[in-house]
Every structure is written in structure tokens, then in C-alpha cells.
Amino acid sequence: MSEVDHLLPECPIARFLTVLDGPWATLIVRELLTGPKRFTQLRAALPGISPKTLSARLQRFQQTGLVTRTAYAEIPPRVEYELTPAGRRLDVVLATMADWAERDLPRTRPPGPLADDLATPQSDPSTTGATAVPALPNDPSHPAAQQGSAMRSTTRE
Numbered sequence: 001m002s003e004v005d006h007l008l009p010e011c012p013i014a015r016f017l018t019v020l021d022g023p024w025a026t027l028i029v030r031e032l033l034t035g036p037k038r039f040t041q042l043r044a045a046l047p048g049i050s051p052k053t054l055s056a057r058l059q060r061f062q063q064t065g066l067v068t069r070t071a072y073a074e075i076p077p078r079v080e081y082e083l084t085p086a087g088r089r090l091d092v093v094l095a096t097m098a099d100w101a102e103r104d105l106p107r108t109r110p111p112g113p114l115a116d117d118l119a120t121p122q123s124d125p126s127t128t129g130a131t132a133v134p135a136l137p138n139d140p141s142h143p144a145a146q147q148g149s150a151m152r153s154t155t156r157e
Contacts, residue, residue: 024046024053028042028061031045032083033090036080061087065086069081
């Protein structure tokens with residue numbers, strides 16, 4: 001058993017949340033659902049994520065068997081990240097989350113303190129200590145939207 005196995009809780013939901021913690025984790029999986037990506041491609045697809053945060057999430061995903069990292073002996077070096085079969089099965093989870101959000105979360109800001117949080121500029125929580133929620137693209141050409149209603153992305157405007 002790896003060190004990660006010892007750290008994961010007994011409860012399956014708590015285990016899921018331990019591995020896919022924070023807003024960036026599910027968005028990284030969303031991007032990888034369309035196929036293998038290089039580090040720079042993931043950074044470009046996730047504006048606001050720091051290299052440190054992206055690297056840490058990808059390492060955790062490798063340790064838990066959700067992502068494989070393939071390094072090619074080329075000049076310049078090329079590294080690709082790809083979901084394993086277990087990681088690809090998260091497609092159903094993200095699709096369910098997207099369907100729920102489309103049905104039950106408004107696209108407009110609710111009144112009150114949450115509206116102020118949503119209005120603040122997005123930043124990387126690893127550099128500010130704050131919890132940022134990155135906006136998801138509301139663009140039919142985005143790969144998540146191309147997978148039909150199961151992978152709809154939403155934005156809060």
C-alpha cells in the first residue's frame with residue numbers, strides 16, 4: 001500500500017473529496033477528459049491556476065491512480081498527462097455535477113455576501129490563501145460542451 005492509501009478516509013464520499021479537493025481538481029479532470037494534455041495546455045485552459053497548484057494536483061492524481069504522466073525522450077522534453085480508466089470514469093460524476101448546476105444553481109448572482117465573493121477577481125488560492133472558484137466556459141465550442149448536455153459547463157455572470 002502507498003502512503004496515500006493510508007491517508008484516505010474510510011467513507012467513500014470523504015475519500016472522493018480528499019482526492020478531488022478544491023475547485024481546480026475537478027476542472028483539471030474536466031480538461032483531461034478530452035484527451036492527453038501537456039502541462040502548458042492545462043495552464044492555458046485554466047486561467048488563474050498557478051504552476052505549483054497544477055503540479056501538486058497532477059502529482060496527487062498520479063499517486064491515486066487517476067492520471068498517468070508520460071515523459072518522452074525528445075528535445076525539448078515533452079510530458080503528457082492522461083486520465084487512467086479510473087480517471088475517465090469521473091466523466092459521469094462531472095456530467096451529474098453539470099446537470100445539477102444547470103437545473104439548480106442560478107446563473108445570476110444571488111443577493112447577499114455570496115454575491116460579493118462572486119464579484120471579486122479570481123485568483124489562485126495557493127498564492128492568496130483565499131478560496132477561488134474559477135469560472136467555467138459557457139462556450140459551445142469548449143470540449144466539455146461538445147460532449148452534449150452531460151458535460152455542460154456554466155459560468156456565473
